[in-house]
Amino acid sequence: MYVAFDQLPPESRVWIYQASRQLTGPEIVAVLPSLARFAEEWTSHGRSLQASAQFLHQQFLVIGLDESVAGASGCSIDASVRFVAQLEQQLGIELLEKSNLAFLQAGQVQLLKRGELKEAVTAGTIGPETFYFDNTLQTKAELDTSWPRPAGETWLARYFGEAQKTRRLA
Structure with a gap:
């Protein structure tokens, strides 16, 4: 129904x-x-x-x-x-493909291939405050309150720690 x-x-x-x-x-x-x-x-x-x-x-x-x-x-x-x-x-689109990540930047949805994420974080294109669409949410409440949300508050948080280590070593 x-x-x-x-x-x-x-x-x-x-x-x-x-x-x-x-x-x-x-x-x-x-x-x-x-x-x-x-x-x-x-x-x-x-x-x-x-x-x-x-x-x-x-x-x-x-x-x-x-x-x-x-x-x-x-x-x-x-x-x-x-x-x-x-x-x-x-x-004429893909909806079942899971290799792209989606971010909200300058009011637009931007797609990034999963393999390009580390480079984008290191370059500062994606940061912990960049809004990320975590499509693994389970409930409408999460959709209403936490989608999108800052990337640093999602499973992507580990990438920002790695980027800081890389910058310190350089």
């Missing part, structure tokens, strides 16, 4: 899929019916799921599920991944 994303309770589970590029307004408008239809038809063991899906920052597909109504099963999660793969085809 479809529910407006902002009506999902804070403890709702979320899945975040990062697009390989920013989507245009017309692209997002064109897929809104597909997002609503997916949420409306998504089931787990024959039970309707209370769910929603939306694009945030024109870059991130977020699927939300109120698990207090019914939880996702392995088969229903597989169905959601198939839906995301269909969106990839429809939009």
